[in-house]
Amino acid sequence: MGLVVQKYGGSSVADAEGIKRVAKRIVEAKKNGNDVVVVVSAMGDTTDELIDLAEQVSPMPAGRELDMLLTAGERISMALLAMAIKNLGHKAQSFTGSQAGVITDSVHNKARIIDVTPGRIRTALDEGNIAIVAGFQGVSQDKKDITTLGRGGSDTTAVALAAALDAEVCEIYTDVDGVFTADPRVVKKARKIDWISFEDMLELASSGSKVLLHRCVEYARRYNIPIHVRSSFSGLQGTWVSSEPIEQGDKKVEQAIISGVAHDTSEAKITVVGVPDKPGEAASIFRTIADAEINIDMVVQNVSAASTGLTDISFTLPKTEGRKAIDALEKNRAGIGFDSLRYDDQIGKISLVGAGMKTNPGVTADFFTALSDAGVNIELISTSEIRISVVTRKDDVPEAVRAVHTAFGLDSDSDEAVVYGGTGR
Ligand code: ASP
Ligand code: MG
Numbered sequence: 001m002g003l004v005v006q007k008y009g010g011s012s013v014a015d016a017e018g019i020k021r022v023a024k025r026i027v028e029a030k031k032n033g034n035d036v037v038v039v040v041s042a043m044g045d046t047t048d049e050l051i052d053l054a055e056q057v058s059p060m061p062a063g064r065e066l067d068m069l070l071t072a073g074e075r076i077s078m079a080l081l082a083m084a085i086k087n088l089g090h091k092a093q094s095f096t097g098s099q100a101g102v103i104t105d106s107v108h109n110k111a112r113i114i115d116v117t118p119g120r121i122r123t124a125l126d127e128g129n130i131a132i133v134a135g136f137q138g139v140s141q142d143k144k145d146i147t148t149l150g151r152g153g154s155d156t157t158a159v160a161l162a163a164a165l166d167a168e169v170c171e172i173y174t175d176v177d178g179v180f181t182a183d184p185r186v187v188k189k190a191r192k193i194d195w196i197s198f199e200d201m202l203e204l205a206s207s208g209s210k211v212l213l214h215r216c217v218e219y220a221r222r223y224n225i226p227i228h229v230r231s232s233f234s235g236l237q238g239t240w241v242s243s244e245p246i247e248q249g250d251k252k253v254e255q256a257i258i259s260g261v262a263h264d265t266s267e268a269k270i271t272v273v274g275v276p277d278k279p280g281e282a283a284s285i286f287r288t289i290a291d292a293e294i295n296i297d298m299v300v301q302n303v304s305a306a307s308t309g310l311t312d313i314s315f316t317l318p319k320t321e322g323r324k325a326i327d328a329l330e331k332n333r334a335g336i337g338f339d340s341l342r343y344d345d346q347i348g349k350i351s352l353v354g355a356g357m358k359t360n361p362g363v364t365a366d367f368f369t370a371l372s373d374a375g376v377n378i379e380l381i382s383t384s385e386i387r388i389s390v391v392t393r394k395d396d397v398p399e400a401v402r403a404v405h406t407a408f409g410l411d412s413d414s415d416e417a418v419v420y421g422g423t424g425r
Contacts, residue, residue, distance in 0.1 A: 002168045003125075004029055007039040007135065007158035011175040011420075012232035013077050014044035022173075022232055023084035026130060030090060035125045037165060039135045039158040040081055042073025047151070063108030067137070067148045071096070074134035074154070082132045092130040095120060097137035097146075101164075102157060104147045106140035111147035113138060113156065113219075116164035133161060155216035163223035170225050172212065173232035175420045178239030179204070179211050181260040181410040184417030186398050190405070191412040193259065194248065195240045200259040200353055203387045207351035208264025217241065233420035257356025258363070258408045263401050264349040265394050267297060268322045269380070271314040272329065274339025277304035284336045285313060285329070292328040294321045297349075298382040298391065310339070314380065316391060319345050347379065348397035351389040352404060358385055370407035376400045 006026065013019050030036045041047075050069050054061040061069075078094035085092035101117035124131045135154025140147050149156050155172055162170035179201070180190035196204075198221035205214040211229060220227050220241065230238025245252045275281050282301065289296060297316040304311035317325055322343060329341055350371075357363045367388055371378060376399065380391035392400055405411060 002033075003035040003037065003165055004169055004171060005037045005039065005158050005162040005165065005167045006171045006173060007154055008041065008081075008173045008232055009154065009175065010041040010044050010046065010077075012173050013040060013081065016080075018043075019077070019080050019084050023081060023088055025173075025232060026081075026085060027088050027090050030130055037121060037125070037131045037133065037161055037167070038081065039133045039154055039161060040074060040077045041135050041154040042070075043077050043080075046073040046076070064145055067108050067146050070148050071134065071137040071146055074136060078132045078134045082130075085130055085132075090130060091128050092132055093124045094132040094134070095124075096134050097157065098139035100131075100133045100161065102133075102138035102160065103141050104138035104149070106143050106145065106147065108145075108147055110150040111138060111140065112215075113149065113160050114141060116160050118161060118164050121161070121165065133157065150215075152210070152213045153215075155213055156219055159216050159219045159223075159225055159227065162225045163219065167225065169228055170220065171228045171230065173230060174211065175231065175233065176211065177231045177234060177236050177418060178229045179209070179241070179260075180417055181258075182401055182405045183209070183263065184419055186263070186401055187261075187405050187411075188417060189411035190417040191410060192417070193239045193256070194237075195242070195246045195253040196259055197255065197355065198241060198243055199386065200355055201241045203351070203353040203384065204260055204262045207262035207353060207387065207389060208266070208349060209260070209262040212241070231418075231420055234418075255355060257360055258352060258354035258410065260353055260410065261401050261404050261408075262351045262353060263397050264351075265347075265397060266319055267316045267347060267349060268319045268343060268345040269314055269316050269347050269391065270322070270325055270329070271312055271342040271344070272336075272338045273312050273342060274308075274310045275313055276337055277309050277311045281336065282313060284332070285338075286315075288328050288332045288336065289315075289317075289325055292321075292324050294318075294325050294328075298380050298389065300380050316347070316349070316380070346394045347391050348394040348400075349389055349391050350397060350400050350404065351387055352408070353387045355386045357388070364388055366407060367404060370404045371400055373407075374399055374403035376403070 082092040082094040104111035226242035
């Protein structure tokens with residue numbers, strides 16, 4: 001008898017009907033002879049609605065209280081799901097993150113899991129229960145406060161529990177049939193990927209693909225937990241994310257040269273204008289940013305104009321950190337010694353990801369050709385061993401993604417990219 005962890009996202013449990021549908025699926029897995037642990041997200045857009053509500057009573061809600069509020073969303077869905085399962089004649093018990101033994105650090109709103117002690121889950125399973133765990137939350141080790149893992153954190157809860165319980169697989173149920181070669185909301189001809197390596201999936205996730213969060217994939221890779229991403233609305237096989245290619249029939253699925261195209265419109269660009277071209281300048285700019293606890297993404301520095309000896313440095317960062325970064329730089333303007341700052345939040349990033357890039361020299365050229373054929377201007381470029389990313393105007397992103405997708409032969413013949421639910425909010 002195996003142990004499976006299943007995670008259902010908000011769009012899968014958006015209403016009472018959804019909860020009943022999911023309950024049936026869970027019972028199926030149990031009837032197939034598995035021990036089943038379920039991680040559930042808040043219903044539909046509950047989390048967003050709770051955040052809106054918090055902002056109506058306070059422009060900057062206290063982190064501790066916001067976590068207390070948001071975790072209520074998952075408590076609602078876990079209890080309802082347990083009730084629905086019992087109604088089908090099976091034993092179920094719901095648990096908060098804290099009760100399930102999800103121990104985190106004490107950084108509110110983006111806590112990290114530091115340990116999982118699932119004793120109560122084990123006991124519940126041993127007593128024949130299906131265990132339902134509230135996603136995206138834990139309890140801090142030192143203060144014993146309730147914490148959340150950051151938006152979309154239920155996937156990480158699921159993988160962490162799968163690792164702690166030594167599960168065979170972590171199934172992530174969502175509103176699409178798996179991981180696609182591009183966002184199916186943008187590319188109708190996106191193709192479902194049968195298998196993808198942890199490495200390529202990590203790059204896609206950090207390049208803006210929202211189907212799985214980076215932290216969740218990182219966790220899965222560290223503990224070598226295979227993830228099966230699939231739809232709760234269809235019975236189709238989804239996408240396997242694991243270290244080794246899966247078997248299909250009697251042959252292994254081959255590693256694709258290009259896994260997919262990701263895009264991200266959540267970043268902004270800051271240009272520091274008129275920086276003296278001498279050692280230590282970049283260091284003091286990025287020290288300032290780091291001290292403000294802001295993560296940056298791409299960086300470019302131009303050569304200085306010979307006449308002035310001044311240069312510009314641009315970098316990208318999450319839009320949500322824009323204000324903080326500008327304030328921090330302004331405060332240190334004298335120390336750093338720049339002329340002015342430019343802030344641009346109308347940018348988008350397009351990334352091509354695939355391990356095959358390492359050994360296929362034409363990929364970069366083909367990527368740029370596809371963009372130029374689509375009339376898309378490139379503003380910044382960055383690369384890793386298995387990824388090329390460019391920054392363009394935000395408005396160009398959908399067109400650019402489709403052009404690159406087609407150019408790399410990723411388009412499917414059928415319109416298989418179905419989006420079953422969710423408001424995409
Ligand atoms: N409910 C949380 C959110 O919407 C966590 C999750 O869905 O994974 O971000
Ligand atoms: Mg959600």
